[in-house]
Amino acid sequence: MSQEVVAKRYADALFDIGQEKSKLDTFQEEMKTLRKVTLENRSLESVLGHPRIPADRKKELVTSSFKGFSEEVLHTLHLLIDRHRTDIIVPLADRFLEKVHIHQGVQEATVYSVRELTEDEKQRLSRTFAPKVGKDSLIIDNRVDPDLLGGVRIRIGNRIFDGSVRGKLDQMERELLSANNRG
Structure with a gap:
């Protein structure tokens, strides 16, 4: 499945949860930060995608790096680590932010x-x-x-x-x- 299709599915799910729990503004700020950090620190992407680093270590890194992020966004990042899909972090953030912008007009x-x-x-x-x-x-x-x-x-x-x-x-x-x- 293409990177864009997978990113869209995760973004749509996170958007739905954000609406359900009235956390869209929180998620929006977190996704902006996540996108910026990922783009500015290519080493983060290579660490998260490295096959020899155990998933538990990657999750610890994400949790400590994004301290203060909502449980839902951290859970989404952990899912991406488990499913070896950390390469879609930026497209996921882009799609999520696009959905929020459409929602807000x-x-x-x-x-x-x-x-x-x-x-x-x-x-x-x-x-x-x-x-x-x-x-x-x-x-x-x-x-x-x-x-x-x-x-x-x-x-x-x-x-x-x-x-x-x-x-x-x-x-x-x-x-x-x-x-x-x-x-």
């Missing part, structure tokens, strides 16, 4: 700007662009890109809204080139 967006945006600017962008993608609000990840010259470029899922000076200059160049090719 939010979506992540990457906003590229020449300078760091203020909270007020982020909120205005969220109010403006969330309805364009059918969401209530956006979780904005602001990235500074001095090549834009001015304005912003927003990526929401697979859609890009380009209001940057660089984007407008590129568009003008394409239009001029196509006009020259026709005439």
Whole structure:
């Protein structure tokens, strides 16, 4: 079975438990942390996947590393260890967070700007662009890109809204080139 299918099943089960026990917010924070730690520490993934390290030692490592995590999330991690599926931790976290965002009516967006945006600017962008993608609000990840010259470029899922000076200059160049090719 593919990694994505298995990750989806675990994420769906954890989401259902979170809803049932009113712990979605807790699980969401824990899954964000788990995802970040796993991506930033590739050695953790190799230790958890190592065939010569006993499952009990791996479980002890997970329990001590993620002290304070909910019993349900730790239990899920222990199941992944027992079933030799620790390779799906990141896809599981991604799928879980995606389900929570859908449930909450939010979506992540990457906003590229020449300078760091203020909270007020982020909120205005969220109010403006969330309805364009059918969401209530956006979780904005602001990235500074001095090549834009001015304005912003927003990526929401697979859609890009380009209001940057660089984007407008590129568009003008394409239009001029196509006009020259026709005439």
